[in-house]
Amino acid sequence: xxxxxxxxxxxxxxxxxxxxxxxxxxxxxxxxxxxxxxxxxxxxxxxxxxxxxxxxxxxxxxxxxxxxxxxxxxxxxxxxxxxxxxxxxxxxxxxxxxxxxxxxxxxxxxxxxxxxxxxxxxxxxxxxxxxxxxxxxxxxxxxxxxxxxxxxxxxxxxxxxxxxxxxxxxxxxxxxxxxxxxxxxxxxxxxxxxxxxxxxxxxxxxxxxxx
Amino acid sequence: xxxxxxxxxxxxxxxxxxxxxxxxxxxxxxxxxxxxxxxxxxxxxxxxxxxxxxxxxxxxxxxxxxxxxxxxxxxxxxxxxxxxxxxxxxxxxxxxxxxxxxxxxxxxxxxxxxxxxxxxxxxxxxxxxxxxxxxxxxxxxxxxxxxxxxxxxxxxxxxxxxxxxxxxxxxxxxxxxxxxxxxxxxxxxxxxxxxxxxxxxxxxxxxxxxx
DNA sequence: GTGGTTCCTGACCGTATGGTCAAGTTCAGG
DNA sequence: CCTGAACTTGACCATACGGTCAGGAACCAC
Numbered sequence: 001x002x003x004x005x006x007x008x009x010x011x012x013x014x015x016x017x018x019x020x021x022x023x024x025x026x027x028x029x030x031x032x033x034x035x036x037x038x039x040x041x042x043x044x045x046x047x048x049x050x051x052x053x054x055x056x057x058x059x060x061x062x063x064x065x066x067x068x069x070x071x072x073x074x075x076x077x078x079x080x081x082x083x084x085x086x087x088x089x090x091x092x093x094x095x096x097x098x099x100x101x102x103x104x105x106x107x108x109x110x111x112x113x114x115x116x117x118x119x120x121x122x123x124x125x126x127x128x129x130x131x132x133x134x135x136x137x138x139x140x141x142x143x144x145x146x147x148x149x150x151x152x153x154x155x156x157x158x159x160x161x162x163x164x165x166x167x168x169x170x171x172x173x174x175x176x177x178x179x180x181x182x183x184x185x186x187x188x189x190x191x192x193x194x195x196x197x198x199x200x201x202x203x204x205x206x207x208x209x210x211x
Numbered sequence: 212x213x214x215x216x217x218x219x220x221x222x223x224x225x226x227x228x229x230x231x232x233x234x235x236x237x238x239x240x241x242x243x244x245x246x247x248x249x250x251x252x253x254x255x256x257x258x259x260x261x262x263x264x265x266x267x268x269x270x271x272x273x274x275x276x277x278x279x280x281x282x283x284x285x286x287x288x289x290x291x292x293x294x295x296x297x298x299x300x301x302x303x304x305x306x307x308x309x310x311x312x313x314x315x316x317x318x319x320x321x322x323x324x325x326x327x328x329x330x331x332x333x334x335x336x337x338x339x340x341x342x343x344x345x346x347x348x349x350x351x352x353x354x355x356x357x358x359x360x361x362x363x364x365x366x367x368x369x370x371x372x373x374x375x376x377x378x379x380x381x382x383x384x385x386x387x388x389x390x391x392x393x394x395x396x397x398x399x400x401x402x403x404x405x406x407x408x409x410x411x412x413x414x415x416x417x418x419x420x421x422x
Numbered sequence: 423g424t425g426g427t428t429c430c431t432g433a434c435c436g437t438a439t440g441g442t443c444a445a446g447t448t449c450a451g452g
Numbered sequence: 453c454c455t456g457a458a459c460t461t462g463a464c465c466a467t468a469c470g471g472t473c474a475g476g477a478a479c480c481a482c
Binding site for chain 2: 035121167177195
């Protein structure tokens with residue numbers, strides 16, 4: 001048997017506990033919002049006593065902040081495809097694919113982010129002003145270069161980015177509405193592919209990056 | 212002086228009080244979410260004692276429900292332009308204009324709706340299943356007719372509608388993020404017009420309804 | 423072993439919240 | 453006027469919440 005069921009060193013256990021709590025917190029924050037979420041419910045979902053949460057995360061807000069930061073990191077990584085690309089069709093197409101995939105696999109995280117921004121970003125305002133602003137400027141420069149090179153129509157890069165964010169995240173944030181309009185069932189693989197294809201087609205044609 | 216400052220009959224006063232409370236509630240629910248909003252804060256914003264709110268709206272949930280229903284009505288009205296139109300360029304263009312205008316004038320309402328849907332629509336699920344589902348089917352039929360008539364490309368109507376909703380509502384729901392990326396200032400008239408134009412241009416070209 | 427550190431948790435606390443209520447005030451109709 | 457209904461509100465209540473803490477359990481280094 002060796003060490004199959006309890007293979008954990010103390011540090012490993014700590015990381016696992018933190019992940020367990022963060023995962024439960026993401027779900028609960030997404031479904032109830034920061035104000036509606038309770039530490040007790042997060043503890044129940046995680047299968048831990050409430051006092052234990054406060055050992056790892058001293059306050060509700062510190063736990064929430066960690067959840068939001070994790071999501072932000074995931075999004076930043078997804079944006080790498082943007083730079084690696086050769087032109088708008090490939091770059092923006094890959095970015096849409098990546099963000100749609102995140103919406104499918106991390107819907108709770110997307111909702112937490114949306115909720116945070118909707119409530120005027122009380123805990124990650126500094127991220128918006130620094131990291132996100134810098135990232136946005138960089139992407140705007142790339143898009144402007146593409147435009148100068150005649151590889152897409154002269155579109156206002158900011159509004160293009162907003163449209164990309166809005167459309168892709170909509171499938172996570174408003175997933176419940178989409179599921180309801182889908183007869184109550186989540187989108188299946190084919191429907192997700194159709195969604196990706198529709199979004200890419202409309203946007204890429206709309207900006208003149210695809211014939 | 213006649214009856215300038217206190218021209219109100221009892222029924223008029225009732226309606227005014229309800230509107231005052233609903234307006235304050237919309238703001239507070241939008242900024243704090245259902246769980247984070249407090250009746251006390253709503254009362255303070257409305258300038259009324261808390262007990263008075265409970266006279267007009269017996270519970271927090273009944274007040275919230277009324278707020279959500281009001282927003283839904285506004286959106287349904289905006290959709291009239293869709294049917295009145297002759298073709299996709301006019302109909303979808305006008306719909307985008309109307310929804311962008313709502314995002315600008317009723318950002319709080321849009322946020323409340325978004326929050327409600329993100330939290331799995333606990334109080335308006337029946338609306339999604341009935342009114343919204345029927346409205347959506349009707350609009351899908353219109354779009355399919357346009358496609359059959361060759362007035363736009365064969366786009367999946369559902370994903371087109373989702374994109375319209377996502378993009379227009381993004382300017383309300385994520386307005387804080389947009390403002391931050393705009394140097395901390397709200398979009399001015401010219402910027403709003405640029406936003407409308409960008410959205411319309413990309414989508415209308417993207418679906419082949421504009422050359 | 424054993425000493426010390428980390429981890430775990432039931433019981434507890436102060437506070438804030440949604441909601442109630444009874445006593446008043448205002449007002450329309452007769 | 454007068455009366456009854458509609459309206460207003462300060463004080464109050466039960467509950468639920470975030471957070472604390474002390475005492476114990478588990479674990480690691482020596």
